[in-house]
Amino acid sequence: MIPSAAMEQARQAKAAGDLRGAAALYARAAVERPDSTVAEHNLASTLGDLGDFAGAAAASARAIAKGSTAPETWLVHARALQGTGALDAAEAAFLRAIGRRPDYATAHRDLAQLRWMRTADVGAALAAIDSARVPALASVEAVVLLSAGEPARAAAVLDRAIARAPDAALHLLAANARAALGDAAGQLVQATAALRLAPASTDTAKAVVEALLHVGRIAEGAGLAERIAQAAPDDQGVIALLATAWRLLGDPRYTGLCEDPALISTRGIEVPPGWSSLDAFLADLAASLRERHAWRTHPLDQSLRHGSQTQEDLSQVDHPVLRALFAALDAPIRAHLAQLGTGGDPVRRRNTGGYRFAGAWSVLLRPGGYHTDHVHPRGWLSSAFHVDLPETVAQRPQGWLAFGRPGVPTTPALPPTRHVRPVPGQLILFPSYLWHGTEPFSGDAPRLTVAFDLLPG
Structure with a gap:
């Protein structure tokens, strides 16, 4: 189906940051095409971004009633219900999204976060996650464990996942777990492995800088941070790491960057x-x-x-x-x-x-x-x-x-x-x-x- 003019205008408005304009246009598209589940989904997503959770819940419910079975729509619906405070209904909607896509990591993460924030119970947060059966969920399990202050358990989950299928994102999380454990050498091993798998990634390069600062190889960390900053000059994390290296080295450039x-x-x-x-x-x-x-x-x-x-x-x-x-x-x-x-x-x-x-x-x-x-x-x-x-x-x-x-x-x-x-x-x-x-x-x-x-x- 050719997108309606309102849908295209809404997409452009949202890309430009005009969320209110985009919502009005998506609402018009939903009226013009009353059978369109996509228009209702997009309206719900935009209303959610605006904090109008009741409107988002209603629009996503209409999309589902019109026949949408997309897990993405159930995810938008769940987030909207969470925003309205209907937390039990939100949990059920997250589970519907997961039921339609068992390895839907975004839905698993949102459900785990909801349960974690409600209960402060790691077991409750991880109840729907079986990373041994669904390896794609290892990163979600690790994030929960790291956020709950259990880096040793997170490291074990990540080690098993990496042994099955090495991945830069898993190595990055493993580097964070090793840092939290005070294992500087292990942090550097994991960060370096991430960089080898994703050599063009700013995040993996920053992880190596962090590890170099932890092991005490400050000059190397500063040199790498300077190269990253040339490629990503507005990345505030890179600037922070470079400033930290300069402070450790006694470089006077630190004063101008951070003590003005x-x-x-x-x-x-x-x-x-x-x-x-x-x-x-x-x-x-x-x-x-x-x-x-x-x-x-x-x-x-x-x-x-x-x-x-x-x-x-x-x-x-x-x-x-x-x-x-x-x-x-x-x-x-x-x-x-x-x-x-x-x-x-x-x-x-x-x-x-x-x-x-x-x-x-x-x-x-x-x-x-x-x-x-x-x-x-x-x-x-x-x-x-x-x-x-x-x-x-x-x-x-x-x-x-x-x-x-x-x-x-x-x-x-x-x-x-x-x-x-x-x-x-x-x-x-x-x-x-x-x-x-x-x-x-x-x-x-x-x-x-x-x-x-x-x-x-």
């Missing part, structure tokens, strides 16, 4: 229209965000520990308090861009004076919670906006942001270079390549934040 005071800014927001005070706005924002934190534990393969993270892109959610937040963030973001100015470094050379959001989420950390040190490889600028904080942040460094401590093991180990105390209503902006995390905190109150990544606009 203008790179990190802390600014408050103005009270949004419709609220009498900042405290009143933050209270409403906190209430809205807490409704989205129904999970017992963190998602898979993320930096937070002992807390939860929202699953939708908050910058796309049509909710009054969230719209007010992102409108209020515009002024401090533009002030930061003006503070940076232009130049030849990895941040300033991309500064056009404009920006666009590349994902936004909320994190709720419970007492004892923290973020492991990490970077955002596909970002440009990253952030932390503090909504509600425990009283213990008054005690340095409980719950404070830490900058500069690598999120990969190095020889020797490196401490943070800077701590920043969080303040409610305050936005902190920094380059996405800066290692950052948060320190654990005590007490009995949680730590609630919003974070987002920016790309040049």
Whole structure:
């Protein structure tokens, strides 16, 4: 069937990042072609991207009612149901997707993550995964185990899978497992094997750099990182590894790349229209965000520990308090861009004076919670906006942001270079390549934040 004009226009709008325009066009296509399961599927997928989970669930249900048996449609339906909070129904829909394609790794991962976040139980998360029978699921099983803090079990799963069918992605996960176990030599073996299988991959090359920094072969790691950066100059993970190597070598280029005071800014927001005070706005924002934190534990393969993270892109959610937040963030973001100015470094050379959001989420950390040190490889600028904080942040460094401590093991180990105390209503902006995390905190109150990544606009 020749695609309708509305379908083609919708595809182009979505590719250009105009999700609302794409959704309207897919809805029109579904009316023009009432028997089209594809139009309903595409509408559901786009509404899900917009955070309209009820609309996505309805559209995907219509696609199924019209005869779609595609596992992809069941996956979209399951994700939409999860977004509405219908978690039992979401589990059932994920299982329907898997029933139609038993090796559907994406559906298995989403189901495992849902069960893990609901229960914090590794056994429950892995209940539908049998990597011994379906080898394609070994990577999903390993990600669950690594996220649950069981690298030894993950390494064993990966060793068996690699013995059956060597694969670069499996070797990359195996390198991560060896790093978590403190086995620097084993990490280098696995990373090197991944690079041999995928020599053109930036990810495999970065894994070798990480392993070289762990075994103490710093100059080699720096040389390889410089070559990767030439090929992928905007990859924030590569910049972070190169900066780490320079710091270990005492190279003065590290100072310019990571210790320029203008790179990190802390600014408050103005009270949004419709609220009498900042405290009143933050209270409403906190209430809205807490409704989205129904999970017992963190998602898979993320930096937070002992807390939860929202699953939708908050910058796309049509909710009054969230719209007010992102409108209020515009002024401090533009002030930061003006503070940076232009130049030849990895941040300033991309500064056009404009920006666009590349994902936004909320994190709720419970007492004892923290973020492991990490970077955002596909970002440009990253952030932390503090909504509600425990009283213990008054005690340095409980719950404070830490900058500069690598999120990969190095020889020797490196401490943070800077701590920043969080303040409610305050936005902190920094380059996405800066290692950052948060320190654990005590007490009995949680730590609630919003974070987002920016790309040049």
